[in-house]
Structures are given as structure tokens and as C-alpha cells.
Amino acid sequence: MRIARIETFQVPPRWLFCRVETDDGLVGWGEPVVEGRAEVVRAAVEVAAEHLLGADPLRIEDHWQVLTKGGFYRGGPVLSSAVAGLDQALWDIAGQAYGVPVYALLGGPVRDRVRMYTWVGGDEPAEITDSVGAAVAAGFTAVKMNGFGRIGRAATAADLAGLVDRVAAARAVLGADRDVAVDFHGRVAWPTAPRAIAAIADLHPLFVEEPLPPEYGHQLSRLTAGPVPIATGERLYSRTDFLPALTAGIAVAQPDLSHAGGISEVRRIGALAETFDVPLAPHCPLGPVALAASLQVDFATPNVLIQEQSMGIHYNTGNDLLDYVADPTPFRFVDGYAQRTETPGLGVTLDEAAVRAADGRDAGWRNPLWRHPDGSLAEW
Structure with a gap:
């Protein structure tokens, strides 16, 4: 069996899929993308394909080593994301070739279902109340929300009061038995971070992200020395990137299966985190292949806390996760959990016709550029 063809598809709302086909007809899918730089990652996949075409797809680890270390320059989000998508596709092929889910190839399942969380929006407490209420009605036991929008280098009293009001609104709906995670999104500067974390400590967030x-x-x-668990990792791309964060005392590691080298590397990041007694909460505001790959790791990794998913997220205007899926079964959550299936490979079947029809309709998503009142660049 040899790799005969590698294709990429840039589709709305901001996703890039890769399709790897073997000479005996097996097809594996991956999701290699940096949000806002899909075109750049697409070019990186095309370069990586030079190594893979004609090769044995089952030599996954050897391909990972060559693609990440075979060039003199290595690392970074573009290369790591290109490798991640191709790695996902090769694991998908391997599972199909052996007739088992990928989690079986990773040592077998350690759980039957994975707790999921959903993102909720809203700038005002009343909007948060409505959004969280809808999530609870849908069965979710955990939500994540933004802590801040655009914010200056030093938070005002009004900034901090607004943060507390919004998180308190979420907590009021969730009660004591459900969880809220609060994403700072790397938007706050050092003078604000400790004050903001302290301000919501009594509301018991599941974690404060980035x-x-x-x-x-x-x-x-x-x-990390305080009482609020600190999570980070969506912009860390390897074990070596995660090691300083783990030694700094983070409570939750958040590698992204489409950025941090794919299934192969995130599995190792999970093992590294386990040596620090740190759980994983894989980052995944992306499409169906990224989520499917995340779930395969989740089912086989002991120290998984919770899994992010993007259905209904504000980025997905016009197209959502299920639009490219032929069978939505893996993404039907029951009581806020994804259920383990026995489908070989990644466990997701894409609607290839829909993917091919959508290729080229993505105009190239870009994140907003924010500026402070003085005209200087603000963190988005």
C-alpha cells in the first residue's frame, strides 16, 4: 500500500481539509489549518506531500519524524499545523487498514464517553444568561466564555466589574454542579491578569484560559500559585513548548490537534502532562476532522478532563461543523458527553461532494484587528 494522492480543500467558514488516498483506495482525512492563515498552511502541506507521495502510509512515526525534523528549520504554527493534518489523515488510514478506531491503535479505550463543553457568547449579563440557559437546555454541563473584549494594558474598575458580572450571570444559571471556563484569550497584560483572576475566584471557574x-x-x-486553575496551550505546538508551561504550574494543558503536530504529538504531550498530574482539555474551535481526531485521543488518554467543540460558535456563520459530515452520529452529544463508537479510523465520514463543492468559497478568514483608543494595536 502506497500514498497515491494528496489534496487540500479550503472551505468556509475558516477550515482547511486534506485528503490522503492510497493506491488501493483507502482515504484518510485531516484538518491542517492555522485560523487566518489557511492559504499558507495549504502551501506547507503541498511541500510536505513531496515526501509522502509513493510512501507507505502506515509508517506514521517515521513520516512524523521526517516532516518535523527532516528540514533544517523546524517548528512554528504553520509547519506544525501542516504536519498535524497529514498525521491525522495517516492515522485515519491506519485505522481503516486494520479495521479498528484510532483509539484502539493508541492502546485501547480508557473511557466510554468524553465530557464536552460549548462556547457561549454575550457582552451583557442578560445575554450570558440566555446563552448559558440554552447550553444547559441542550444538555451541556460545562460552558466557556470570553472574559474580556478589547481591553487596555491596565484594567479599569469598570472592566473588572463587567468581568465579574458576566461570570456571575453564567454561574447563576449553571448552579454549583456545572462548570464555567473563562477565556482571557491572551488579551490582558501582566498588570491586569492577577487582578482579573482574583476578581472571579469566588465564582469557582473550571479554569482561566490563556x-x-x-x-x-x-x-x-x-x-499559577493562586486558587484558580490556569489553562493554556492552544498556541504551543510541541512537547518542548509545553514543558516550561508545565513546570510553571499550569493546571490544564490545551494542545490543539490541528496545530500541535496531530495525534502523534498530542498523545505525547498528554503523557508529558501526566507526569505533572495535569489533565488535558484539547483545544478545538475548528471543524469535524479536528474534533474527530481530538476524540480519538480523548478516548485513549487517561488524563483527559474535557473536550472543546465548535458547533454553533460565532465563527461558523454560514457553515457549521455538520455541513461537511455524511453521518453526524459521532457528534450527537448525550447529556453533554460524546459517546465512543467502533467506526474504524477517525470515526467520521465526510461528505466529500460537499467538501469539493465548497473548496474555493472561503475568501480567506482573518481575525479582527483591534486598536486601543490611542491608536496602538490591541490583542485580539
């Missing part, structure tokens, strides 16, 4: 941009990881240890 309280600082990743380049300021050396400051994390000054935040």
Missing part, C-alpha cells in the same frame, strides 16, 4: 499571550510564559508561575 491569561497571558504565549510569549510571556515566563510569567505564568506568578499566576
Whole structure:
């Protein structure tokens, strides 16, 4: 069996899929994308395909080593994301070739279902109340919300009061038996981060996500000593990126299966995190293949806490996760949990006709550019 063909498809709302086909007809899918830079990752996949075409698809680890270390320059979000999608597709092929789900190839299942959370929006407490109420009605036991919109380098009293009001509105709906995670999105600067975390401590967030941009990881240890669990990792791309964050005392590691080297590397990140007694909450505001790959890791990894998913998220205007899926069964959540299935490979069947028809309709999503009142660039 040899790899005969590799294709990529850039589709709305902001996703990139890759399709790897073997000479005996097996097809594996992956999702290699950096949100806002899909075209760049697409080019990186095309370069990586030079190594894979004609090769044995089942030599997954050897391909991962060559694609990540075979060039003199290595690492970074573009290369790691290109490798991630191809790695997902190769695991998909391997599962189909052996007739088992990918989690079986990773050592077998350690759980029968995975707890999921959903993102909720709203700038005002009343909007948060409505959004969280809808999530609870849909069966979710956990939600995630943004802590701030655009914010200056030092929070005002009004900024902090608004944060508390919004999180309190979520907590009021959730009660004591459900969870709210609060995403700072790397938007706050050091003077604000400890004050903001302290302000919501009594509301018992499941975790505060990305309280600082990743380049300021050396400051994390000054935040992790407090009572609020700190999570980070969506902009960390390897074990070596995660090691300083783990030694700094983060409570939750959030690798992204489409950024951090795919199933192969996230599995290793999970094992590294386990040596620190740190659980995983894989980051996944993306499409169906990324989520399917995440779930395969979740089912086989002991230290998984919870899984993100993107259905209904505000990015998905015009197209949502199920629009490209032929069988939605893997993504039917029961009481806020994804159920384990026995489908070989990644466990998801894409609607290939829909994917091909959508290719080229993505105009190229870009994240907003925000500025402070003085005209300087603000973190989005």
C-alpha cells in the first residue's frame, strides 16, 4: 500500500481539509489549518506531500519524524499545523487498514464517553444568561466564555466589574454542579491578569484560559500559585513548548490537534502532562476532522478532563461543523458527553461532494484587528 494522492480543500467558514488516498483506495482525512492563515498552511502541506507521495502510509512515526525534523528549520504554527493534518489523515488510514478506531491503535479505550463543553457568547449579563440557559437546555454541563473584549494594558474598575458580572450571570444559571471556563484569550497584560483572576475566584471557574499571550510564559508561575486553575496551550505546538508551561504550574494543558503536530504529538504531550498530574482539555474551535481526531485521543488518554467543540460558535456563520459530515452520529452529544463508537479510523465520514463543492468559497478568514483608543494595536 502506497500514498497515491494528496489534496487540500479550503472551505468556509475558516477550515482547511486534506485528503490522503492510497493506491488501493483507502482515504484518510485531516484538518491542517492555522485560523487566518489557511492559504499558507495549504502551501506547507503541498511541500510536505513531496515526501509522502509513493510512501507507505502506515509508517506514521517515521513520516512524523521526517516532516518535523527532516528540514533544517523546524517548528512554528504553520509547519506544525501542516504536519498535524497529514498525521491525522495517516492515522485515519491506519485505522481503516486494520479495521479498528484510532483509539484502539493508541492502546485501547480508557473511557466510554468524553465530557464536552460549548462556547457561549454575550457582552451583557442578560445575554450570558440566555446563552448559558440554552447550553444547559441542550444538555451541556460545562460552558466557556470570553472574559474580556478589547481591553487596555491596565484594567479599569469598570472592566473588572463587567468581568465579574458576566461570570456571575453564567454561574447563576449553571448552579454549583456545572462548570464555567473563562477565556482571557491572551488579551490582558501582566498588570491586569492577577487582578482579573482574583476578581472571579469566588465564582469557582473550571479554569482561566490563556491569561497571558504565549510569549510571556515566563510569567505564568506568578499566576499559577493562586486558587484558580490556569489553562493554556492552544498556541504551543510541541512537547518542548509545553514543558516550561508545565513546570510553571499550569493546571490544564490545551494542545490543539490541528496545530500541535496531530495525534502523534498530542498523545505525547498528554503523557508529558501526566507526569505533572495535569489533565488535558484539547483545544478545538475548528471543524469535524479536528474534533474527530481530538476524540480519538480523548478516548485513549487517561488524563483527559474535557473536550472543546465548535458547533454553533460565532465563527461558523454560514457553515457549521455538520455541513461537511455524511453521518453526524459521532457528534450527537448525550447529556453533554460524546459517546465512543467502533467506526474504524477517525470515526467520521465526510461528505466529500460537499467538501469539493465548497473548496474555493472561503475568501480567506482573518481575525479582527483591534486598536486601543490611542491608536496602538490591541490583542485580539
